Amino acid sequence: DQQVKQNSPSLSVQEGRISILNCDYTNSMFDYFLWYKKYPAEGPTFLISISSIKDKNEDGRFTVFLNKSAKHLSLHIVPSQPGDSAVYFCAASKAGNTRKLIWGLGTSLAVNP
């Protein structure tokens, strides 16, 4: 049972435009959400996070929005750049002593010049 879902396996966007990556979750106990970016042959790299007490967090070109009632979060990248082309993973965790992340399957983003 997939508790974190990324329903779009891939996304293609033109350079300079906005990229919107979506993520849904089913477990209401999740209280911390993260986005990671992964290039081939590398480990995931942390991008941005948000706690459940917030509905928006911004870091440069990256903004994450959280809608708790809909159990939905999204990552906005503005403007998109060719170097943003990678697989993006949404992950979630529950408060506690274990830094256990539950991951989605990822969305492959292609930013075309």
Added chain:
Amino acid sequence: ETGVTQSPTHLIKTRGQQVTLRCSSQSGHNTVSWYQQALGQGPQFIFQYYREEENGRGNFPPRFSGLQFPNYSSELNVNALELDDSALYLCASSLPSGQASSYNSPLHFGNGTRLTVT
């Protein structure tokens, strides 16, 4: 600042064999987590070590075991390898949950070890 390093980068083993994967955590991080990422999947949590003890485990059988050393480096051992164990094994280090500064401290991953079981 030294990042998370894993060795080896690639490994080929035969079904039934045993394997040991190694991880050095990022400077200042004393918690290590291991994840398994099968092709086309998201990473799956194997276990976490803090103060040289396992303090969280995912849905993996006992033939997956680990160690953490006083310098916070870690090993993942897998016995009786099966074909389905073929995957990318990722190590991540972090500050432990519970520390005031750790809540927004994300996991920092190494580049992984690609294990192929034939």
